Amino acid sequence: MNTKFRKWIIFWTFLTPTLITFFLVVIIPFLTGIYYSFSDWNAIPGKPIQFIGFANYLNVFNDQQVMKSFLLTLTYSGYSILLINIVGFSLALLVTQRLRTANLLRTIFFMPNLIGGLILGYIWKFIFIKILPDLMLSGENMLSKPTTALLAMAIVSTWQMAGYIMVIYVAAIQSIPEEFLEASKIDGANALQRIRHIVFPLVAPAFTVSLFLTLSGSFKMYDVNASLTAGEPARQTELLAMEILSKAFKELNFGEGQAQAVLFFVFIAVISILQVYSSKKREVEM
Amino acid sequence: MKNKKLHLSFIEIIGLLIGLVYISPFYFIIFNSFKTKRNILVDTLGLPNPFILENYPHAMEKMDFAQAFMNSTVITVTSLLLLVLFSSMSAWVLLRTKHRLSAIIFMLFVISMLIPFQTVMLPLVDLFGVNKLNLINSRLGIIIMYLGFGSSMSIFLFHGFMKGIPVALEEAAYIDGCKPHQVFWHIVLPLLKPISVTVMILNGIWIWNDYLLPSLVLQEKSVRTVPLSTQYFFGAYSKDWHLAMAALTLTLIPVVIFYIFAQKHIIRGVTSGAIK
Numbered sequence: 397m398n399t400k401f402r403k404w405i406i407f408w409t410f411l412t413p414t415l416i417t418f419f420l421v422v423i424i425p426f427l428t429g430i431y432y433s434f435s436d437w438n439a440i441p442g443k444p445i446q447f448i449g450f451a452n453y454l455n456v457f458n459d460q461q462v463m464k465s466f467l468l469t470l471t472y473s474g475y476s477i478l479l480i481n482i483v484g485f486s487l488a489l490l491v492t493q494r495l496r497t498a499n500l501l502r503t504i505f506f507m508p509n510l511i512g513g514l515i516l517g518y519i520w521k522f523i524f525i526k527i528l529p530d531l532m533l534s535g536e537n538m539l540s541k542p543t544t545a546l547l548a549m550a551i552v553s554t555w556q557m558a559g560y561i562m563v564i565y566v567a568a569i570q571s572i573p574e575e576f577l578e579a580s581k582i583d584g585a586n587a588l589q590r591i592r593h594i595v596f597p598l599v600a601p602a603f604t605v606s607l608f609l610t611l612s613g614s615f616k617m618y619d620v621n622a623s624l625t626a627g628e629p630a631r632q633t634e635l636l637a638m639e640i641l642s643k644a645f646k647e648l649n650f651g652e653g654q655a656q657a658v659l660f661f662v663f664i665a666v667i668s669i670l671q672v673y674s675s676k677k678r679e680v681e682m
Numbered sequence: 683m684k685n686k687k688l689h690l691s692f693i694e695i696i697g698l699l700i701g702l703v704y705i706s707p708f709y710f711i712i713f714n715s716f717k718t719k720r721n722i723l724v725d726t727l728g729l730p731n732p733f734i735l736e737n738y739p740h741a742m743e744k745m746d747f748a749q750a751f752m753n754s755t756v757i758t759v760t761s762l763l764l765l766v767l768f769s770s771m772s773a774w775v776l777l778r779t780k781h782r783l784s785a786i787i788f789m790l791f792v793i794s795m796l797i798p799f800q801t802v803m804l805p806l807v808d809l810f811g812v813n814k815l816n817l818i819n820s821r822l823g824i825i826i827m828y829l830g831f832g833s834s835m836s837i838f839l840f841h842g843f844m845k846g847i848p849v850a851l852e853e854a855a856y857i858d859g860c861k862p863h864q865v866f867w868h869i870v871l872p873l874l875k876p877i878s879v880t881v882m883i884l885n886g887i888w889i890w891n892d893y894l895l896p897s898l899v900l901q902e903k904s905v906r907t908v909p910l911s912t913q914y915f916f917g918a919y920s921k922d923w924h925l926a927m928a929a930l931t932l933t934l935i936p937v938v939i940f941y942i943f944a945q946k947h948i949i950r951g952v953t954s955g956a957i958k
Binding site for chain 2: 413414420423425439441487490497503510522523526555564619622623654660
């Protein structure tokens with residue numbers, strides 16, 4: 397009895413510091429957030445909160461700006477998933493060749509990943525406004541039009557993420573048995589055929605991982621959005637994360653902003669569960 | 683054979699060219715940080731003419747770099763040390779206490795990783811606000827937040843690593859008369875060095891670079907972190923590119939130095955975090 401009691405004291409004292417911060421920062425805000433999303437909460441201290449049912453959620457679905465942000469986020473995600481994976485895979489192919497400079501190149505490609513999205517956005521703001529128009533001689537600034545500005549954001553995200561995704565693909569490529577490639581060479585397959593028929597199918601699991609990583613990453617994207625375009629021109633590049641903040645702090649509509657935040661959670665959770673499910677399934681198959 | 687060698691060096695040259703293009707944004711930022719305001723306007727692509735250093739002290743003063751750097755360092759280092767200590771303590775009792783409750787608590791941490799920051803940010807700012815916990819514009823407040831947000835992944839990584847440590851080691855220490863906290867401090871914690879490095883790198887990159895959370899809870903100049911301080915140069919009407927370039931170069935220096943020294947650990951840590 398005594399030792400058992402002592403064991404529980406140790407259990408709770410070791411857990412307490414983490415549990416306190418975890419509940420204060422994650423669990424309590426998450427639960428009150430769900431409650432707030434069904435109320436007329438307006439973040440005014442001392443003002444009583446009234447339950448208003450699904451009104452905020454109905455407003456979200458009838459809100460033109462929210463729907464627009466959702467579509468913009470989908471478009472941006474489409475661009476960046478494609479670009480990041482194509483560039484990341486190509487870089488992985490490059491640095492797995494027997495090059496004397498392979499390590500140096502890997503170091504270079506990975507570097508932007510360590511720099512925060514805000515700083516990267518500012519670096520590229522300068523590149524897009526001052527450097528590229530001079531280099532291209534067209535004088536066009538990609539950030540001035542919404543369609544090209546979305547693409548510009550995807551380019552910055554690619555610069556940030558391609559090196560990271562590259563490392564995942566490198567691990568997959570290096571795990572391909574050397575004999576497979578040797579055998580296909582003897583059979584007369586050229587480089588492209590080897591990539592298409594041997595490398596592609598064998599790195600497929602890494603592709604699934606990268607796809608979901610880039611998908612949830614681009615849905616949560618905020619920093620590059622804030623620094624590169626700040627939603628301009630005319631809220632035409634405002635992605636979902638920024639839209640939640642505008643709803644709350646600019647339109648002072650905290651309840652609806654929080655309803656959006658809860659829907660955002662549902663969406664991200666579904667994506668992540670699908671990811672876990674698909675990689676588990678693959679593990680069984682292999 | 684000779685043909686093959688030629689072929690390889692051709693790829694090598696292509697590779698180097700791609701590498702050069704890839705880091706070209708850095709040259710443009712660094713070169714332009716040594717130009718005068720006028721020089722940038724008339725010639726953005728060329729080398730600095732004249733070459734000046736004045737942008738640096740100016741930018742440092744305007745963004746209050748010393749203060750921001752100090753704040754970022756204090757917040758990041760304190761959060762990382764406490765995160766490693768608290769998370770490894772939690773992971774240890776959750777793993778070594780064979781009870782349904784420890785399984786449930788562990789699952790709670792794992793599932794909470796699905797919650798995006800955006801979902802909790804508004805109620806979080808409200809809870810830490812003036813009439814409640816009153817921890818806005820406070821370094822302690824944001825450290826508590828990083829401990830809360832960082833704990834799930836850190837516990838998950840420690841938990842996974844500790845499964846590989848034989849219990850026999852700990853049992854022997856108990857037989858020798860050690861108390862649980864002594865076993866943890868003298869036996870378990872020293873064995874956690876490799877995973878602690880991973881935990882610190884993953885959380886360190888995130889905390890040092892984080893923007894959204896500090897932008898919500900650190901508004902006063904005295905508590906601003908490095909990313910927040912760079913905002914000064916990119917307001918709607920600011921056209922001081924020469925100062926902005928110096929400011930960006932300043933923020934890049936600590937990250938690049940860190941990368942050069944810890945490159946191996948960083949790449950390994952970041953990828954092991956991704957695959958799990």
